[in-house]
Amino acid sequence: MARGIGIPRRTGALLAATGVAASVALAGCGASPVTGATADLSPDAVSAALQEGGHLLVWAWEPTLDQVVESFEAEYPNVDVELANVGTGNDHYVVLQNAISAGSGVPDVAQVEYYALPQFSIAGSLADLAPLGASGLDGTYSPGTWGSVTDGDAVYGLPMDSGPMALFYNARTFEAAGAEVPATWDEFVEAARKIHAHDSDAHLIADDGNAGFATSMVWQAGGTPFTVDGTTVSVDLADEGSTRFAGMWQQLLDEDLVAKVPEWSDEWFQRLGDGSIAALVTGAWMPANLESGAPAAAGDWRVAPMPQWTAGATATAENGGSALSITEASTQKALAYGFLQYANAGDGVQVRLDHGNFPATTADLTSPEFLGKEPEYFGGQKINEVLSASATGVVPGWQYLPYQVYANSVFPDTVGQAYTGSTPLADGLADWQDSIVKYGNAQGFTVSGP
Structure with missing residues (x-):
């Protein structure tokens, strides 16, 4: 999972790269989204895209996504997901920003930690997922994580995990x-x-x-x-x-x-x-x-x-946690959103929980099975009762x-x-x-x- 517990000391070259990222971010403010003249971003288009299939490029380092992709491709055999780890944390963001700036090689989907998401959303580099149906997911996630991916009515990612x-x-x-x-x-x-x-x-x-x-x-x-x-x-x-x-x-x-x-x-x-x-x-x-x-x-x-x-x-x-976002450069936003739905709001959530992730989804945070776990490492304490309660107390x-x-x-x-x-x-x-x-x-x- 995205640990998000701190930022290591950076080299001068990397600081320069993050500086370029911020410059490009501001330059992109106010730009019109490039979605294609005939792009259909309705929820119906998502279902159709999943059946038709295609190829998606996903940049992420979260380890349980390997199992999520395997499960997703079994459910939707016409979709091929290429999962690539181009670095973690800041290294990932430098590569992502460089691709966006170059206008080539940009992934359809990218993992973005909550603290870094505004840098890309304010630039217009991330697609607003609301037209695809994401606005209907309000209440699906804990308040802190949902607040981290939304800006007014716009939704710039679906929460993958949380760190109350x-x-x-x-x-x-x-x-x-x-x-x-x-x-x-x-x-x-x-x-x-x-x-x-x-x-x-x-x-x-x-x-x-x-x-x-x-x-x-x-x-x-x-x-x-x-x-x-x-x-x-x-x-x-x-x-x-x-x-x-x-x-x-x-x-x-x-x-x-x-x-x-x-x-x-x-x-x-x-x-x-x-x-x-x-x-x-x-x-x-x-x-x-x-x-x-x-x-x-x-x-x-x-x-x-x-x-x-x-x-x-x-x-x-x-403290920590990340979302999956769709880049504005993607030409397959409906298909990409189908993957996001599966990974972060559908069956993929349980796949990740089975491999040790802490959920952002309220249904899982309150499920008797999740709350009742008694890990031996913690002396048999039902620790998820404490952790789940913390998710409801995040200061807005x-x-x-x-x-x-x-x-x-x-x-x-x-x-x-x-x-x-x-x-x-x-x-x-x-x-x-x-x-x-x-x-x-x-x-x-x-x-x-x-």
């Missing part, structure tokens, strides 16, 4: 340290102190400066630092949510309560396995990664609701920048400095805001601060 956030914690470490499972962020700080005091080599959490995590935390805190209206953008990384997060996290940094360990590194998994990193606040897709990456901790981990800013609240945010109204890919890439050079102790976190957020505003204006957007 929760607290994953090592019960053995918590018990040894005498720490309570935190229900609020104040209690989270206290738990961090107890665990580090009990064992100076242990930390409650690891964070070496992660844009995806930081923005999700601001989201859950009620922040709306990015406001986008077409090409007009407002950035306020000193709003209430940003300030809440910065103040609380600064406490952890000042008291050396955060392990500066890169996520997804061997050390990170090793410490998750031995309990010296005792918790994660992350998306609901994490269980399979813990089971495969930290098998030594089987039976020790549990899941609890995301800590709250106000006791008794149930606010959450999304969040927006990403139309060049979030670039913004996340410069996070280590701005906010990231706070993790080395060279600048306060609030100052790092201010530096990030300056970079975001300057870059956006240089690309032709109208960007302002508060």
Whole structure:
């Protein structure tokens, strides 16, 4: 699945490429969709296209799509799906943008993470799926994921998975340290102190400066630092949510309560396995990664609701997840939408769930079978009850920048400095805001601060 838990440091060449992507994105604003003079984008056309068949090129890295394609082709033998992995995350977006800019080799369908989707939709590079019947799927998906793929009445993708956030914690470490499972962020700080005091080599959490995590935390805190209206953008990384997060996290940094360990590194998994990193606040897709990456901790981990800013609240945010979108350049939009329907709203959903994905579909999030699973790795806890409840609590109204890919890439050079102790976190957020505003204006957007 798309982990979406952070953006690695980028090379200069890749930053240049993402800069070109943003320039092209703005240049495409207001362009008329190129769908072909006689293109039929009705739902009836989708059924006809599936029966007639054809060839589809799909660019995606999500591993369970291999099984989805196999099942889809068995159901619709006249359709040939060519599934290609051209890279993951940012690498994928650079290749996709280059193909769009060149006007050749563009796939019919592309996987796009939620944070990156605005960069392509605002350019007119993604087809509006509403005329094909996607508008009728409102309510099919969790509110957070549906909000991530829609803009007004337009629908720019069908959600493939979701990442509502929760607290994953090592019960053995918590018990040894005498720490309570935190229900609020104040209690989270206290738990961090107890665990580090009990064992100076242990930390409650690891964070070496992660844009995806930081923005999700601001989201859950009620922040709306990015406001986008077409090409007009407002950035306020000193709003209430940003300030809440910065103040609380600064406490952890000042008291050396955060392990500066890169996520997804061997050390990170090793410490998750031995309990010296005792918790994660992350998306609901994490269980399979813990089971495969930290098998030594089987039976020790549990899941609890995301800590709250106000006791008794149930606010959450999304962290990670992606959609399948149809490119505007595709000449087979009806056929492509038939594949999207199957993969993300039809039988393909169960195929992916059978291989460990966390769903975005409300029917699956609430099904007794899904909620009743008791994975041994989590001590037989019905973890999906917690994770599914998180999906219903995602704070509405969040927006990403139309060049979030670039913004996340410069996070280590701005906010990231706070993790080395060279600048306060609030100052790092201010530096990030300056970079975001300057870059956006240089690309032709109208960007302002508060």
